[in-house]
Amino acid sequence: MKRVILLSAFLLSQFGTSQLLKTNGQKIVNDKGENIQLRGLGLGGWMLQEGYMLKTADFAGPQYKIKEKIAELVSEDGMNEFYKAYLKNGITKQDIDFLKKAGFNSIRLPMHYNLYTLPIEKESKKGQNTWLEEGFKMTDDLLKWCADNKMYLILDLHAAPGGQGNDVNISDNDKTKKSLWESEENQKKTIALWKKLAERYKDEPWIGGYDLINEPNINFTGKNPNGTDEMSNAPLWKLQKDITEAIRTVDKKHIIIIEGNGWGNNYNGLTPLWDNNMVFSFHKYWNYNNDETLKFALDLREKNNIPIWLGETGENSNVWFTELIQLLDKHNIGYAFWPMKKIDNIAGITNVKITPEYQKLLDYWKNGGEKPSKEFAKKALMQIADNYKFSNTEIKNDIIDAMFRQTTDGFYKTFQKSSGSGKNLRDRL
Template identity: 40%
Template sequence: LPEGYMFNISAPDGGSPTSIRRQIEDLIGPADTEEWFQLFRDNYVQEADIIAMKEWGADHIRFPFHYNLFYDIDTDEFIDEGFDRLDQLLVWCKRHRVDVILDMHAAPGAQNDGPISDSDGTARLWTESETYWPITVKVWEEIARQYKDETIIIGYDLINEPVTPDGYGGRDLARLYGQLTTAIRKIDENHILFIEGNYYATTFDFLTPPFDDNMVYAFHKYWNETDQGTIQYLLNIRSQHNVPLWLGESGENSNPWFYETIKLMERNNVGWNW
């Protein structure tokens, strides 16, 4: 899933994946754009990258995907190519023993109003939930069906950085997570469910107590200090409910900030992803 900053394209000029594709089409036409994106996906991550990350000490990677990698909303059909690409990644990861967390980085309708969710400016996952929640459930059901016995996959990061708009809130997020959990557990009882908090995975109101026996609270950490106080509320949730924590994203700061953040996580026995 391309994000605008990777291409030095920022919002509101078109930092979403759809806007990036549209701008490339304006330059070279639809057919060449499709070829370009195929080559982009062929080359963005290869086996050599998995080897390098293993050598650097990584024991797992987070696979961020746009739901439309696997599902065509216009035809109501699943896309074999998307699953084939994930299958190839899993082959490399099994070969080099790097575990995988599947991350729905752009959900149907968009889970926040920013370009990272491929939004058109409205978080329609919430404002048009009757349309987009069933699709979200359907995609995760198919993923669970195909990978329920895949041991290199740690689990499913159900919704990346949800942000409910005005008029919606944590109760709505909890209801969606409840539907997803029920649907997935009918198929797959093996994998961990990673539950991100509201407001870019920072607040967990209405997501406690835990609603599954095999779940993790996943949080993100950007643009703040690296002291104990910044994560104490999360540690309190962990202690109160006996549910693990995982830092799923962080960064955009500096190398010293990264170093201090990693030390903070390790002192508190919190797993982290780069």
């Protein structure tokens, strides 16, 4: 009985029953004032694909180029049919139920703006915002699945209108068109999209926050093309301030999450903070897990007396995952690992299995040769879309174990005895 009570107390402290998040000094708390450490996963590869996720990086990195390659084989209509199935299968209630059982308490949703509104080039009238139901419906469904599981949903604008940086794969940036920073229209559309999202979700307690612009990487005045040497970042701070002001006209409740330049970590030139419910996000890949690698973020938290959140990390070894989470726990820093699904995923919690037929498409795209027939290509693509269903993915139990049991071994031994969590998680759904 004592073990069950301890388990219940732990779960309540993590997931709670009174959930609207806000900041309190350097902590994120719920509306009871209880500290909430976000333990999350980013749904990378769902609304926005990067080439490496589909094994097309050698010849098609950003999503628009992937779509061109697919349309070349199966026509525009065939490409749209594939993406309809891909988006339908990519994340379902089963996926979110599984993530809750695995131990996560939050989801980061990387959004592509073109699921919510038209690109400026396709608007019939300059300055107009045509709203598309598809993205909002996908977000509504995801929020319901999160709420059913008492999990927070953090909205992340991963691909902003025009693209927010020179790392084109991240934001589906087409360099032949004006970027976010080169176009006032794109900036206005970005602001309008966030206001629309805030209007829709202002009263939703399971919305954990608004992550305004993912990984800006741009040289405004510096020499590094990805903005790592920028000293002022003035356009970045201005746009995030303008977005915040628009959100606050309709939603005064939810946390605003901002990111620095240089893939999220360059906070040089930060202006006086413009909101009292704000969190700094930083990203961490491929470095050591020690206090030194967190120093800039910890200093930022201390200097400004606001929380920090590791909004994106992962794609490393199991030992690295365990050591990182133990380090973050030590400093009361929440996190979101990346990504959930990709093809041949050896360092994520689920793997999408490749097929021989899809490999033939990859070989053709990369090396040329005899063009696959439309019928063959369509069948191969639809099979890959089917493989994205949760029931068809491979669950990487060793990675889940590294993220949870091995980080708090004493608790999870108790948890296993009381719930049988040593079994394959899919079997417990």
